[in-house]
Amino acid sequence: MRAAYAESINPDDPLKGLVVGERPDPQPPEGWTRVKVNAASLNHHDLWTLRGVGIKAEQLPMILGCDAAGIDESTGDEVVVHAVINTPGWTGDDTVDPGRTLLSEKHQGSLAEYVIVPKRNVVPKPAELSFGEAACLSTAWLTAYRMLFTKSGLRPGQSVLVQGATGGVATACISMARAAGFTVYATARSEAKQATALELGAHAAFPSGARLPERVDAVMETVGEATYSHSAKSLKPGGRIVISGATSGPNPPAELNRFFFLQLELVGSTMGTRDELGDLIAFLHATGLRPHIDRTLPLEQVADGLTAMASGDLVGKIVLEL
Numbered sequence: 001m002r003a004a005y006a007e008s009i010n011p012d013d014p015l016k017g018l019v020v021g022e023r024p025d026p027q028p029p030e031g032w033t034r035v036k037v038n039a040a041s042l043n044h045h046d047l048w049t050l051r052g053v054g055i056k057a058e059q060l061p062m063i064l065g066c067d068a069a070g071i072d073e074s075t076g077d078e079v080v081v082h083a084v085i086n087t088p089g090w091t092g093d094d095t096v097d098p099g100r101t102l103l104s105e106k107h108q109g110s111l112a113e114y115v116i117v118p119k120r121n122v123v124p125k126p127a128e129l130s131f132g133e134a135a136c137l138s139t140a141w142l143t144a145y146r147m148l149f150t151k152s153g154l155r156p157g158q159s160v161l162v163q164g165a166t167g168g169v170a171t172a173c174i175s176m177a178r179a180a181g182f183t184v185y186a187t188a189r190s191e192a193k194q195a196t197a198l199e200l201g202a203h204a205a206f207p208s209g210a211r212l213p214e215r216v217d218a219v220m221e222t223v224g225e226a227t228y229s230h231s232a233k234s235l236k237p238g239g240r241i242v243i244s245g246a247t248s249g250p251n252p253p254a255e256l257n258r259f260f261f262l263q264l265e266l267v268g269s270t271m272g273t274r275d276e277l278g279d280l281i282a283f284l285h286a287t288g289l290r291p292h293i294d295r296t297l298p299l300e301q302v303a304d305g306l307t308a309m310a311s312g313d314l315v316g317k318i319v320l321e322l
Contacts, residue, residue: 001025002322003112004302005063006050014050014310015303023063026108028074028116035081035122038070038131040110042305042318043139043168044247045102050306054105064302065111066103069134072122079122080134080281081110082274086118094273095146102271111302113322123277126285136291136317137280140168141176142272145280147220147242148176151269156181158217161234163187163227165197165205166315169244171292173220174200179287185212187227189312196315200292218242225249232258240265292316 001023008017028034046064049055055062066083085107087099094100103109103117125134147169154160154177162173165186177184178201186197186205194205206212209230217239219231224246231241232255243266258264272280284290294314297305298321305318 001113002299003063004065004299004320005061005111006055007061009050009052009055009057009060011051014047015306017050018064018303018306019061020300020302023061023108023112026114026116031118032116033072033074033119033122034114034116035068035079036071036073037068037110037113037115037322039068039135039322040065040320041067041135041139041168042302042309042320043067044245044309045104045139046111047306047310049104059106062104063108063110063112064104065109065115066139067135067137068110068115069125069131074119077122078125078127078131080125080137080277081115081117082121082123082277083110083138084271084273085121095271111299111320120274123274123281126281128285129281129290132293132296132319132321133291135319136168136293138277139271140317141172141291142277142280143244143269144169144172144176144220145283146272146276147244147269148173148180150272150276151242151267152218152220153240154182154218157183159183159185159214161185161187161212161216161219161231162197162202163208163219163221163231164223164247165200165202166193166312167222167247168317169222170220171200171316174202175289175292176283177220178202179283179289185216187230193315215239222246223248225252228252229255232264235262235264237262238264240267242267242269244269293319295319296321
C-alpha cells in the first residue's frame with residue numbers, strides 16, 4: 001500500500017526523513033479492524049515524529065498520521081478513527097491511561113491506504129460529514145472539544161481567549177466556543193489572520209500580545225512560550241489557562257506571583273476520549289459546524305502540507321485524500 005512514513009529522524013530538518021512509498025498491507029490481530037482510509041489530516045505530531053520526539057530510531061520506519069476517516073472493512077460502515085490506543089483492558093478516561101499511545105507512536109499511523117486499530121477505536125461517521133471533514137476530528141477538533149467543554153469550566157455567557165487563532169486546534173476552539181454561547185476573543189500575528197478569526201466566529205481579534213478590552217474567564221493555549229505570559233495577564237481573578245500544546249517552546253516563566261495572588265489555574269489537556277469524540281460529532285450535527293479545511297492534497301504532496309504547517313501558512317486543517 002502507499003503510505004507516508006518516517007524513514008529516519010532529523011531534529012533540524014525533519015522532512016529529510018520523510019518518504020512516500022510502499023509499505024506492507026497491515027493485517028488486524030484479534031479484536032482489531034482494518035480501515036480503508038479515504039482521507040487523513042496532518043498534525044504537528046507528524047513533525048514531532050520526524051524530529052524524533054516520542055519515538056526511537058529502532059521503531060522506524062513508522063507511518064505518520066493520527067487522524068483518518070474511511071471504511072471499516074469488517075462492517076462496511078463509514079467511520080472516524082479515534083487515535084488514542086489504550087492498554088488492553090483499560091477502563092476509565094482514555095486520556096489518562098499511563099500506557100496509552102497515539103497512532104504513529106507505537107502503532108503504524110493513518111497516512112496510508114489502510115490503518116488498523118482496535119474495534120472500539122472506530123466511531124460511526126454521519127453521512128452529512130465528508131470524509132475530509134471527518135478526518136479533521138479525532139486530534140485537533142477533539143482536543144479543542146475537551147479543552148472547552150471538559151477542562152475549562154466555562155459556562156455559556158462567559159468569555160474566552162484563543163491564542164494563535166489560525167491553527168487546527170485554535171480554529172476549532174473559536175468555532176465551537178462561538179456556537180456554545182461564549183464571548184470569543186482571538187489573537188493572531190497578521191491582520192489577515194485576525195480577519196480570518198472573525199470569519200470563524202470570534203467577536204474580536206487582536207495582534208499577539210495586545211491588551212484585551214476586558215479580562216477573560218479562560219484562555220485556550222496551544223502556543224506555549226510565545227503567548228503564555230499574555231495568557232496569564234489576560235485572565236480574571238480565578239481564571240484558568242487550558243493548555244494542550246507548546247509549539248513555540250515548553251518553558252515560559254512561571255509567573256508564580258500572579259498565579260497565587262489572583263488564584264489562577266493552569267490545566268493540562270490532551271486529546272479526548274472515544275465518548276467525547278462521539279459527543280463532538282453530535283455537537284457538529286446539532287450546530288451545523290464543520291471543520292475549516294485550508295487545503296486538500298494528494299498523499300504524494302504530504303511534504304508541501306507539512307512545510308505549510310511548520311511555517312504557520314494555513315488556516316485550519318490540511319487534509320490528504322487517498
